[in-house]
Amino acid sequence: MREIVLINITGEDRPGLTSAITGVLVQDGVNILDMSQAVIHGTLSFGLLVEFNAAAQAAATCEAVRSTAESLGQQVRVSSMSEADYQRWVQAQGxxxxxxxxxxxxxxxxxxxxxxxxxxxxxxxxxxxxxxxxxxxxxxxxxxxxxxxxxxxxxxxxxxxxxxxxxxxxxxxxxxxxxxxxxDSLFRRHRRLAVFDMDSTLIEAEVIDELAKAAGVGEQVSEITERAMRGELDFRASFKERLALLKGLDVGVLDEIGASLRLTEGTENLFAELKRLGYKTAILSGGFTYFAKQLQAKLGIDYVFANELEVVDGKVTGVAIEPIVDAQRKADLLTELAQREGLQMEQTIAVGDGANDLPMLALAGLGVAFRAKPLVRQSARQAISTLGLDGVLYLLGVREREGRG
CATH class of the missing domain: 3.30.70.260 (ACT domain)
Known part of the structure; x- marks a missing residue:
């Protein structure tokens, strides 16, 4: 009658231990049903679930395993498992x-x-x-x-x-x-497209607010921006309203603001790692192409979709150029990019902080609200508020010892 036995071995890790133990089992043609090994700070935990053809064979072989393990400074615990318990374990794999x-x-x-x-x-x-x-x-x-x-x-x-x-x-x-x-699906560690909001996600500022400060309407525009990001105002309407307040702003201000923009914590590390892993990346932003192109050059981003800031005779006109990149446009662009790259939606990542990011966060295989407003954080499936942007790599299961900065 066959016998199922669980062998647990613990002790100081040492080279050749696994080979020595399994070498004992080889002599009796034992079937290994399950196996696990882990080492933490030099201490080994090694488990084997094995099948013997007969109880007598099990007793003799387990004694040989015990003797070998103890000669190597290990502690051994052997326990039998009934066939009924084993079947329940097998059924649990579903x-x-x-x-x-x-x-x-x-x-x-x-x-x-x-x-x-x-x-x-x-x-x-x-x-x-x-x-x-x-x-x-x-x-x-x-x-x-x-x-x-x-x-x-x-x-x-x-x-x-x-x-x-x-x-x-x-x-x-x-x-x-x-x-x-x-x-824990097949796609979790095999996503291939990552798209990002720009303002307050890749960079620490809302650019339209910085432009408004230069135009002398900072408080007025910031209040509208905050309400739009919280989802209290329609993004498209609020964008047009804020943009109109920038009419007459000198184009020279754009370079000054662009030079002062700071990347959020972890952004450079994240993009370097995504590039190393073969990801395609994109900015899908309700901000402005002028600034998004600067980030594209700095971070090596593949695609940029943002709003055009119309300038005539060196002055901002305050007129919105269609199509405006709003919430629905972001979601549509995510779908288009996935199709262009031949990917399923499960292979995509979307990261943003505002209410206008929610549709693309919901659509992506991994949607992450980054340092987001309460409504967005509660609505998104995943959220990062404590760490920097490279915390996204942890959600992919990427270990720092695998090459992260």
Missing amino acids: AGRHIVTLMSRKISADQVQRVSAITSAHGLNIEAIDRLSGRVALDAVADAQSKACLEFSVRGDPADPLALRAAFLNLSQELGIDIAFQE
């Missing part, structure tokens, strides 16, 4: 697989405990935890530029996905962290 990503400036035990508690409360089982961020020195201080990320691989399907998301969102706001919940 359960949903998801990824929970915890991002912070520094990871604390409280953050991990509360994230895992919510995960468990919604019927999900954590199967693996991996650190995606780089190693941190003991004397390192968490500051505005530090990054920390843990990725939880979980099994199961939440009974109420909206309630789970709300719980994660509330915890994110309470602790000042970011938590993402995604299906």
Whole structure:
């Protein structure tokens, strides 16, 4: 009668251990049903689920495994599994697989405990935890530029996905962290097109507000911009209203403002990594092409779609040139670019901060609200508010040890 046995080996990691253990099993022609190995700070955790043809064979071989492992300084635990338990384990492979990503400036035990508690409360089982961020020195201080990320691989399907998301969102706001919940699908690490809003996403400013300050109508335009980004005003109408207030602005101001614009934290690192990974990138912006082209040259962006700033006789006319890149136009452009590149929508990423970004965030395979207004953060499937823009790489499962800056 066949015997199913779980062998757990722990101890100081050392070269050749896996070969030595499996070498014992080879002698008896054992079938390996499952296998897992992990090392944390030099300590090994090695598990094997194996099938023997007979109980007598199992006892003898497991004793040989124990002897070999102990000679190498390891501890061994052997336990039997019934065929019924094994069948339940096999049937569980059809359960949903998801990824929970915890991002912070520094990871604390409280953050991990509360994230895992919510995960468990919604019927999900954590199967693996991996650190995606780089190693941190003991004397390192968490500051505005530090990054920390843990990725939880979980099994199961939440009974109420909206309630789970709300719980994660509330915890994110309470602790000042970011938590993402995604299906662990084939596409998660194989997306190929990333599109971005520009103002307050790739750059720290809303350019139209900076232009308005130069034109002496800064407060008036900023108030309209803020309401539009919160979703309180129609973007198209508010854009025309703000643009009209810039009539007569000298074109020389554009160069001054362009030179003063600052990239958001992590932008250069993100685009360098996306380029290394073979992504196509695009700016889909309700801002202006004049400034988007500067970013395109600096970051190596493939496509730019933004609004044209009409200038006549060296002065801004204040007239909007159609087509205006509004919320629907952004979503349409995302679809067009995916088709042009021969991609499915699941292979796309969209990142933005305003209400006019929501349609493209909803359409993309991965939609991320970046340092967004409350309405946008609550409506988008994923949000990053704590880290810089390169936090998007964590959502793709990219580890810093794989070549990130």
